[in-house]
Amino acid sequence: MSLHSLRGFRDLLPPDSALFTSIEAAAREVFALYGYQELRVPTIELKELFVKATGDTTDIVEKEMYAFTDGGGREVAVRPEGTPGVVRAYIENNLGQTGRNGKYFYIGNMFRAERPQAGRYREFEQIGAEQIGNASPYADAETITMLVRLLEKAGVSGCSVVLNSLGCGECRKAYRETLLNYLRLNTATLCEPCKGRIERNPMRALDCKIDGPVLAEKAPRLSLCPACAGHFSRTQELLNISGVEYQVNTSLVRGLDYYTSTVFEVRSSALGSQDAVCGGGRYDDLVKSMGGPAAAAIGWAVGVDRMAMLLKDKPAAENAPKTFIVAAAKEAGTKAFALLTAMRAAGISSDFSNFELSLKSQMRSADKSGAAFALIIGEDELKAGTVAVKLLKEKGEQLSVAIADAPSEISKRLSA
Numbered sequence: 138m139s140l141h142s143l144r145g146f147r148d149l150l151p152p153d154s155a156l157f158t159s160i161e162a163a164a165r166e167v168f169a170l171y172g173y174q175e176l177r178v179p180t181i182e183l184k185e186l187f188v189k190a191t192g193d194t195t196d197i198v199e200k201e202m203y204a205f206t207d208g209g210g211r212e213v214a215v216r217p218e219g220t221p222g223v224v225r226a227y228i229e230n231n232l233g234q235t236g237r238n239g240k241y242f243y244i245g246n247m248f249r250a251e252r253p254q255a256g257r258y259r260e261f262e263q264i265g266a267e268q269i270g271n272a273s274p275y276a277d278a279e280t281i282t283m284l285v286r287l288l289e290k291a292g293v294s295g296c297s298v299v300l301n302s303l304g305c306g307e308c309r310k311a312y313r314e315t316l317l318n319y320l321r322l323n324t325a326t327l328c329e330p331c332k333g334r335i336e337r338n339p340m341r342a343l344d345c346k347i348d349g350p351v352l353a354e355k356a357p358r359l360s361l362c363p364a365c366a367g368h369f370s371r372t373q374e375l376l377n378i379s380g381v382e383y384q385v386n387t388s389l390v391r392g393l394d395y396y397t398s399t400v401f402e403v404r405s406s407a408l409g410s411q412d413a414v415c416g417g418g419r420y421d422d423l424v425k426s427m428g429g430p431a432a433a434a435i436g437w438a439v440g441v442d443r444m445a446m447l448l449k450d451k452p453a454a455e456n457a458p459k460t461f462i463v464a465a466a467k468e469a470g471t472k473a474f475a476l477l478t479a480m481r482a483a484g485i486s487s488d489f490s491n492f493e494l495s496l497k498s499q500m501r502s503a504d505k506s507g508a509a510f511a512l513i514i515g516e517d518e519l520k521a522g523t524v525a526v527k528l529l530k531e532k533g534e535q536l537s538v539a540i541a542d543a544p545s546e547i548s549k550r551l552s553a
């Protein structure tokens with residue numbers, strides 16, 4: 138049997154891997170600008186954490202979790218999303234007591250046993266932000282602005298922000314009955330899983346991949362209480378002030394149980410059927426319901442795989458070495474290796490193939506590497522204590538420099 142990767146899991150090869158690194162670097166820059174600090178949480182947690190936080194009527198918990206009983210007989214799960222772990226860490230480590238701003242970001246892989254297709258994998262990367270302890274619309278507008286700036290910084294364009302409010306518990310209590318009556322009258326149009334869960338969570342039907350699109354158009358709309366309506370319109374005013382474009386879509390419902398008030402998605406039509414780049418919203422009741430203090434919160438998670446798909450046609454980051462070292466004589470290997478070390482110590486990226494191979498073979502590798510210069514040490518150079526510098530990408534004279542001067546000489550030429 139030949140060993141191969143599992144369906145829905147994939148290798149990230151260069152240069153795509155560099156695309157992921159550049160997205161992460163852009164995110165880190167933006168997070169620093171907005172006062173967010175990194176929180177690294179475990180990949181495996183108690184299964185109960187996700188059942189409680191993500192919700193037992195969600196697709197993620199009902200059928201997509203990689204859950205198993207570990208050697209100690211504990212029911213555990215590989216994280217399908219980041220928010221539950223962050224909230225658990227916030228409560229367990231009393232982060233609300235630190236007097237800090239409650240802003241955290243994470244970068245990490247998530248795991249869901251979904252049906253694989255383009256843009257949908259079983260292991261995928263999310264970059265997420267959570268702000269815990271700020272109930273005001275300023276937090277909503279700030280986090281959505283930050284998300285848009287992050288996409289811009291990473292080079293992703295052509296996305297649209299869709300916004301809605303799911304109101305508070307009170308708004309939803311009234312709506313629950315109205316919606317449930319509507320769904321009961323329309324059970325014939327519901328898929329089997331929805332038939333079984335509308336009594337427990339009627340709003341899930343609106344977000345169902347099968348029924349959702351049709352129901353969302355026709356179902357009665359939620360009406361917001363004055364406080365929630367005020368919060369939502371203030372959020373929009375503040376987004377206008379920060380210059381973020383968005384569309385309000387009253388049929389937007391997010392698939393996880395914990396969302397309240399403002400919810401949003403970022404979409405890109407360039408992605409085809411899996412068009413969501415990012416999803417997020419407020420989860421004002423989650424921290425308390427998980428046993429923590431009453432702390433309103435808002436967050437989002439952006440899919441790095443989908444961002445990378447949107448960046449695929451852009452020129453990849455230049456990661457070719459600056460110099461390529463070649464030993465043109467067997468005895469030159471030691472000096473060539475020392476030169477390689479010196480170049481790298483001087484901060485000049487340098488590579489080589491194998492000093493025991495022929496000059497022709499090493500020069501072929503030098504050309505393929507994309508390096509700007511080949512630094513060649515042959516018999517003559519060994520005797521003279523020099524190195525031959527050859528321009529690889531364009532024609533030019535080959536010059537000779539003292540081996541000790543090579544790092545500074547190359548530095549000068551690279552910055553010229």
Ligand code: AMP
Nearest residue numbers: 256257258261413414415416438440443
């Ligand atoms: P969610 O946690 O479901 O709100 O997803 C947030 C974002 O993560 C989505 O907008 C996608 O960009 C990304 N995402 C979610 N599931 C997958 C998946 N199976 N494969 C790739 N990206 C995903």
